[in-house]
Amino acid sequence: MRNLTPTSITAAFADYAKDAPSERTRSLLVSLAGHLHSFVRDNKVTPDEWMAAIDALTRAIRFTDDKRNEYILFSDLLGVSSLVDMINARPSGTPSSVLGPFHIENAPELKNGGDLWQGQVGEPLLVKGQVRDQSGKPAKGTVLAVWQNQGNGLYSQQDPSTGPTNYHARLTVADDGSFAYTTVRPVSYKVPDDGPAGDMLRALGRNAWRPAHLHMIVHAPGHQPLITEFFPEDDTWLDRDAVFGVRAPLVLPFAKVTDRAALPANLAARDKLPMPMWSATLDIVLPA
Ligand code: BEZ
Numbered sequence: 001m002r003n004l005t006p007t008s009i010t011a012a013f014a015d016y017a018k019d020a021p022s023e024r025t026r027s028l029l030v031s032l033a034g035h036l037h038s039f040v041r042d043n044k045v046t047p048d049e050w051m052a053a054i055d056a057l058t059r060a061i062r063f064t065d066d067k068r069n070e071y072i073l074f075s076d077l078l079g080v081s082s083l084v085d086m087i088n089a090r091p092s093g094t095p096s097s098v099l100g101p102f103h104i105e106n107a108p109e110l111k112n113g114g115d116l117w118q119g120q121v122g123e124p125l126l127v128k129g130q131v132r133d134q135s136g137k138p139a140k141g142t143v144l145a146v147w148q149n150q151g152n153g154l155y156s157q158q159d160p161s162t163g164p165t166n167y168h169a170r171l172t173v174a175d176d177g178s179f180a181y182t183t184v185r186p187v188s189y190k191v192p193d194d195g196p197a198g199d200m201l202r203a204l205g206r207n208a209w210r211p212a213h214l215h216m217i218v219h220a221p222g223h224q225p226l227i228t229e230f231f232p233e234d235d236t237w238l239d240r241d242a243v244f245g246v247r248a249p250l251v252l253p254f255a256k257v258t259d260r261a262a263l264p265a266n267l268a269a270r271d272k273l274p275m276p277m278w279s280a281t282l283d284i285v286l287p288a
Pocket residue numbers: 073076098099100101102191192210243
């Protein structure tokens with residue numbers, strides 16, 4: 001195609017792609033190019049500005065390895081990861097949220113009632129609840145993959161002083177769908193902001209903070225896995241989550257338990273936990 005203009009280049013791109021082997025891929029890429037072309041035209045993007053964008057993507061290579069992915073962080077901080085999650089979410093039940101970078105497959109098994117805290121730094125927290133389906137039936141056989149940051153704000157993968165699976169576990173719920181475990185109260189923390197994605201935050205006058213949260217993947221037999229997270233309602237950063245992961249039904253009261261006798265009978269650390277301690281109740285309803 002000759003005599004391209006700033007307007008006709010978009011149709012030219014679509015025309016070049018008309019023999020694409022996959023219709024869905026063609027449609028996505030033509031749409032992406034069309035939006036990028038409009039972005040450039042509408043904003044009269046200069047060569048220096050476009051090179052700054054390319055430079056950020058080039059620098060992201062240096063911040064990406066098997067432990068950290070700066071491209072996913074860009075997606076998270078731009079709100080795209082959350083948007084993809086929300087538009088694909090099932091409309092009923094406990095909402096989903098972002099996975100984040102710290103989930104590990106095959107985390108150690110934790111018995112129902114087990115203890116992840118083990119006296120480590122931070123405030124102990126009892127997490128208990130029940131998993132049910134839409135009709136209220138207990139979701140027997142459900143496995144909960146749980147993970148969170150430590151009392152010092154770091155995930156175990158970021159902290160060479162702790163084992164790689166600290167505060168990562170898989171727990172099978174009881175036949176009545178109930179579960180309980182003790183852990184540390186998660187704390188709000190900053191996503192890694194020393195790379196080009198952090199530069200973007202600074203350019204926007206934004207913060208890198210995420211409110212404290214408990215990550216969970218609910219693996220219930222006969223249901224798609226539910227990737228979600230739960231937030232304490234007293235966290236300062238709930239309305240400024242850097243990765244846009246907060247959904248109102250996932251924000252919960254964290255209450256103080258003062259009476260040891262009120263703790264579930266099956267808690268492994270029941271007699272050792274300092275009182276008062278925190279408690280959160282997660283009533284999980286599987287999306288249809
Ligand atoms: C997190 O949940 O820990 C997380 C999510 C997105 C980006 C970075 C961290």
